Amino acid sequence: MTYSRRGFLALSGLSALAVAGCGTASGSGIRNTTTLRYQGSAGAVTPPELAASLGYLGELKLDWVGNTISGPQDIQSAASGQIDFGGAFNGAVVKLASRKAPIKAVISYYGSDKDAYSGYYVLEKSAIRSPRDLIGKKVGMNTLGAHAEAMLDIYLKNHGLSRAEAEQVERIVIPPVNTEQSLRQRQIDVAVLGGILRDKALETGGVRKLFSDFELRGAFSAGTYVLTDRFIKQNPxxxxxxxxGVGKALDWSRTTPREEVVARMTEILARRKRSESADALKYWRSYGVSAPGGRIEAQELSVWSDWLTERGDLKSGQVQVDGLFTNEFNGKKAAG
Structure with a gap:
């Protein structure tokens, strides 16, 4: 599943009030709540929702308080105590942590693999064939300073372009639903497409993939769910x-025939009655989480800490990645 949750540069303006309110659970000591408040995604089934449907959460209940299309907003809401857990692109998690928010990533929930990836597409007859051909060209993406731009920077750097040369590649913000049209009308030279929008563009034809994040980095987890340190301490x-439970649901989705997973998701949407369309589920292929049980690897966060530092958004050593995540609560043990 592809989420519009990557525009996290706005986190640099996170107010002191929001940070001060991190982990506002009342009282002290262990309480182990039996309900978790969260935000969902319209027309989609999140891993926790799938876990609940499969019975992997036991007596633990999910309390849906609304939908979000923004990962940064989701994890800010978790940090300020408006919800109990939130998820976002790992770069957004690093950025929020840099603002001294006492949060911790506990499990990966989406990423890129052979079925779930973001591709960088040009028109079939485009003269763009190599990274250096992108100099002076326009690349359309959903937001700046996030996943799509990071992948572009890594792609250019890996192929020998200097920072000055990479800066000559123009990055244009375009709503995802308009990206394909903008490419076909030649308003941009490259379109970043994922999920249903990618599949529909490929069905129409006339576009060619330049590269994808999966081809660039292999299978990797890109986003994590976070909770506040206080919530974790009070509710271990x-x-x-x-x-x-979420880890089991991720594993189930990866090992179960796609048709069965989509059928289960469609049933979940029908039962929750949120006046939403299930059409997008027909295009679902994978959550993109390759690690067993959604376990987090340090590199999945450090790659973004390094990128943000190189951009000048963070100071060297500003975020200690090892203290930003934990696999302590994951029942799936590390391989080996």
């Missing part, structure tokens, strides 16, 4: 149930 068994 709740967190363990949540993380282990």
């Amino acid at each position: 068994e709740t967190v363990r149930t949540f993380v282990t």
Whole structure:
């Protein structure tokens, strides 16, 4: 599933009030709540929702408080105590942590693999064939300073372009639903497309893939769910149930025939009655999380910390990645 949750540069303006309110759970000591408040995604089934449907959360209940299309907003809401967990692109998690928000990533929930990836597409007859051909060209993406731009920077750097040369590649913000049209009308030279929008463009034809994030980095987890340090301290068994259950759901989705997964998701949408369309589920292929149980690897966060530091958005050493995540509550043990 592809989410519009990557525009996290706005986090640099996170107010002191929001940070001060991190982890506002009342009282002290262990309480192990039996309900978790969260935000969903219209027309989609999140891993926790799938876990609940499969019975992997046991007696733990999910309390849906609304939908979000913004990962940065989702994790800010978790940090300020408006919800209990939120998810975002790992770069957004690093950025929020740099603002001293006491949060911790506990499990990966989406990423890129052979079925779920973002591709960088040009028109079939485009003269663009190599990274250096992108100099002076326009690349359309959903937001700046996030996943799509990071992948572009890594692609250019890996192929020998200097920072000055890479800066000559113009990055244009375009709503995802308009990206394909903008490419076909030659308003941009390259379109970043993923999920249903990518599949529809390929069905129409006339476009050619220049590269994809999966081809660039292999299978990798791109986003994590976070909770506040205080919530984790007060609800360790709740967190363990949540993380282990979501991890089982991720594994189930990866090992179960796609048709069965889509059928289960369609059933979930029908039962929750949120006045939403299930059409997009027909295009679902994978959550993109390759690690067993959604376990987090340090590199999945450090790659963005390094990128943000190189851009000048963070100071060297500003974020200690090792303290930003934990696999302590994940029932799936590390391989080996």
